[in-house]
Amino acid sequence: MSAGISDARISQRISAIAESATLAVDAKAKALKAAGRPVIGFGAGEPDFPTPGYIVDAAIEAASQPKYHRYSPAGGLPELKKAIAEKTFRDSGYRADPSQVLVTNGGKQAVYNTFATLLDPGDEVIVPTPFWTTYPEAIRLAGGVPVEVFAGPEQGYLVTVDQLEAAVTDRTKILLFVSPSNPTGAVYSPEQVAEIGQWAAAKGLWVVTDEIYEHLTYDGVPFTSIATAVPELGDKVVILNGVAKTYAMTGWRVGWMIGPADVIKAATNLQSHATSNVSNIPQIAALAAVSGPLTAVDEMKVAFDRRRKAIVAGLNAIDGVECPTPTGAFYVYADVRGLLGKEFETANGPVRPETSAELASLILDEVEVAIVPGEAFGPSGYVRLSYALGDDDLAEGVRRLQDFLGKAK
Structure with a gap:
């Protein structure tokens, strides 16, 4: 090989790009669903409503x-x-x-x-x-x-x-x-x-x-x-x-x-x-x-608002989780620093997640709920959940989180 010619297959510019964490979480959740697993995905910011007919x-x-x-x-x-x-x-x-x-x-x-x-x-x-x-x-x-x-x-x-x-x-x-x-x-x-x-x-x-x-x-x-x-x-x-x-x-x-x-x-x-x-x-x-009119978004906002209140109340009922009430978009950003370092019982023995990424991975593995860890958006210690999913899935997902996270020691 000639001197000075790199043998790298991928350019440094592209190699340095991190995969979209939100899309990665959503893709994993959808793949598990396709395999028959009852995964509930709070990952992607995607309204569950169809595009308006007109x-x-x-x-x-x-x-x-x-x-x-x-x-x-x-x-x-x-x-x-x-x-x-x-x-x-x-x-x-x-x-x-x-x-x-x-x-x-x-x-x-x-x-x-x-x-x-x-x-x-x-x-x-x-x-x-x-x-x-x-x-x-x-x-x-x-x-x-x-x-x-x-x-x-x-x-x-x-x-x-x-x-x-x-x-x-x-x-x-x-x-x-x-x-x-x-x-x-x-x-x-x-x-x-x-x-x-x-x-x-x-x-x-x-x-x-x-x-x-x-x-x-x-x-x-x-x-x-x-x-x-x-x-x-x-x-x-x-x-x-x-x-x-x-x-x-x-x-x-x-x-x-x-x-x-x-x-x-x-x-x-x-x-x-x-x-x-x-x-x-x-x-x-x-x-x-x-x-056209904004009728469709006004109707969606009614559902988003209902879900917003439900998810904030549900997450704040978990010891070690603090979830401020958002006033826009369709996400909550919960502080889970109170759960890091705590012990969780799993089929493979006790686990102590030290980062929000480890906690999110543990939650997906143990109770099949997909959330995005704070490392995707900045410092560790937080998780993002979209409440743009359906009411029933939201309620079931929060229940699973409460059952699992509430057992932290």
Whole structure:
């Protein structure tokens, strides 16, 4: 072999990527179910409701039209981009031109495109923690450096300006902002949003805001878009969103990013080489979704709210578990540090999990309940459970957790 030629089969860049922990847990749960095991999965953030019928009908009609059997613009169908701009103004008060919209293959591609477009090697991104598992990986793929700022349950999983200030360096380029939050369900108040946005604007930072859970808040807590609340950010803000959570369309894979025209043009160039256009049929389904009423999400919220209250009460009944009540999304983020180091009896003898990853693995093995450990989102000591699954499964899953975890010594 010639000198200097690596014999590595996989590039260092790709080798460094961690598998999506949430999808891995969900895949394992589904595989066990397919094998006949009665697994209950709290892993994936996926509504158990079907996509509303009028959206499905629009897709069926589109599939019969030859014009949608062809390539379309890499940046998205013009009518969908226009509808997304109008929907954004309707829902958050942020005004954007259709030329500032890029339609992507799900929200994840919007995340990747954004960081790939904005970051140069060594640029730092402040990432409030706990974070969604994909954010730091997308940042690293773009050559950036994620800088974690942890906010625990003691502060409602909400970072403060003082914490952000302590994390800034001369390499900081972007603040990532997510409210409502995956994985914690935390929602920043309008005052907190304004304070953080004004701080970022004063620092000259970009703000990338993920607003995919904008319609899922509870207890009268409002959603506040940092892009609208802080006009001082000017053209240094990128909004990420999609149809997956609001309209129960996780499998349709339609997301978008909204930003300055030059950023969107550059990200569209990237997408033109990576994937080209999003499938036309899901784009037409997304057009029906964003142009239509919010009746479906309002109905889902009633069920989510009921499940939210049930899972919080059920988990807090377990000695050693502390579960704050989330006010957004459809997740709880439970503090299980009180269970670590405790002894659990199993068929193979006593086991003492020392991390939340070990605890989650033990729970899946012993009582066939799939949850995601805190290591996927930041520090150990916590677990995320989605309450987007059905009421009966939720009740049975919580009962199994209570029976097993309640026997810790």
